[in-house]
Amino acid sequence: MFKKAYILADGVPEMQSQKMCLFNLGAAYIAMGKPKKGLKCLLKCKSKGAVEKDGDFYFNIAAAYDEMKEYSKAVKFYQRAINEYRPSETQSISDALIKLGYCSVNVGDLPSAARSFRLASHSYQKAEKTEDAAMAMREAASYMIRSQRFSKAEVLETLTECAQQCSGITNQDLLGKLYNHIGLHYAEMMCFHQAGKYFIKAMQICSGANFSVRKRAVLLQNLGAIYNALCQYENSLRYHGEAAHLYGALRERNAQGQSLCNLAYAYSQLKNYDMAEYYYQEALNAFVDVGDLYGQQQVCEGLGATSFCLGDLDQAISYYKQALTLFGKSKVLFVCTVCLVMHTEHRDFFLLSIRK
Template identity: 65%
Template sequence: MSDSKVLGQSKEQNTAQSKILSLCKDGSELLNQDDINGALKTFKKAFILSCNIPEGKLQKACLFNLGAAYICVGKPKKALKCLVKSRINGMEERDGDLYFNIGAAYDEMKEYGKAVRFYERAINEYGYEELKSIADALIKLGYCFVMIGDLSSAAHSFRLAGHSYMKNEKPEDAAMAMREAAKYMIDSQAFSQAEVLQTLNSCVESLKTISDEHLLGTLYNHVGLHYAELKYFSQAEKCFTASLNLCNGKQFSIRKMAVLLQNLGAVDNALCQYEKSLRSHAEAADMYGSLGDRSPQGQCLSNLAFAYSQLKNYDLAEFYYQQAHQAFVDAVVCVDR
């Protein structure tokens, strides 16, 4: 074989490798822009080209990218084939991401037990400098535990994710993870009240640095409900009030405002703050009425009647109990139609 022929082959291979690397870069940019189908097409082109060169490592990288794109377009079986094939001879520098994506493929296929194993492997493979990846995997792991009914393990996963997000200075993600942790800590009944309170307090601490008012309003409401479940009504009241103050803008629905007022009124009743609760109950009832939601309107009217009874205004208490009864009757009639 002549030297010119060898040089020609080498030049062709270098050109092909450059083209593949360029396509991989383009595909990644398209993924970041949420152009999933464009990314998939680009990664397919890169993989087809990689099959014509002897560089196996590059082909495995193309298979990995293709597998990740297949997950994004909802084709987990195809994704799994690509990812497993890319793993055959190892991808030492990307094992954490590889195991995460294999877990995601099983997750999409609803094979949650297998997904758990691969998410756990991914977490073990990631280094300390990859805290966000660890946290993302913990969130996925937590929801898989929920699907298989292991609520205690789910709570642990969400709580660890929250701590990881906090260390990575991601307060919004940290708050959402801690909120989920508290929910499943309560649901699993495997944690002490002190542990749940500590998690809720950590969540509230994270909320202080969040600027997204819509998310903030939603999270304060959720956290308030969990405090109320634990009968820590003063903390619940603070959260509901904060949520209500954030939800006065036009972007918030009447229904959401009604729910918040209903929650705040119920907590004020629990705190024996009956005078204060009257306005919340009345406003919530009016809002539900304007929406035609007779059953929650009946609940608010009943709470209003109870507050008046505790204030010894028995005439108004009787009137609102009658109104509540009629609302519940109307709600039943609507369901039966």
């Protein structure tokens, strides 16, 4: 229809109609995954004279380069679009900032991405788009942590803002996801009490009509991991056990293995080595079933230490040799790991998994 409109407009003396039809045709091509055709239309449109809405023009140029994976050029034109938009065009500015953020990620500029997402969040707030504001602020926190260029205080301030924005969200499914993500980021910052608080909030939402077995399993695993990190092993046992049971019902053997491994570690810290050995064996079976060499390596280390504590030195040596062999096969060594979803922190010897 836009193509037909442009052909008809070509016979009209009034240039603005031609430009409008050509602009819309270009935007339509980009939207349907034909960025080169779209870009050609937009540049032809510009060659016919000034475009009425330069902000939208540059946004579409950027979108075309974005679609073509020419992210450096896309960054340049998203920035131009943002500068061209009027301050009152908050929705357009917000959307461009989000696009700019992800293009910055693709060119490896994580600090700029974090700043773009943070600005987008503030812009969405002005537009009274609470859900979008909270999600953008969550992305800002994520890339602030990943870039390692921001202070702990700056990251925590961003997480606090994100949590405040969540108070205005009524979509329970989204709210549960955001609380879980906030908990993850607090865990990455080693703020385990705060992490536990938001995992519990998410757990409270994951009930009744909003109940999802897998979401509950993830939250149980996260809460158990937090109690392990806080050395509150008695409290962690129930969460690890229930998470392992739910993952088993879902036939997610790898996740079940992680929970069983966490459970075994908690028992080992309570000096209940017989139970620790039992659950490490169960975890090993799960990791063998899915071919997870890294998981098997971690469990063999746990079994080695447990056998040592039980006084069986020959068995301990055997398990440590198995761990070394598995290390050679997997080429991955995270000895004594606290495993978060996006980062790891080395600490004594246990696998503590925090999941999205």
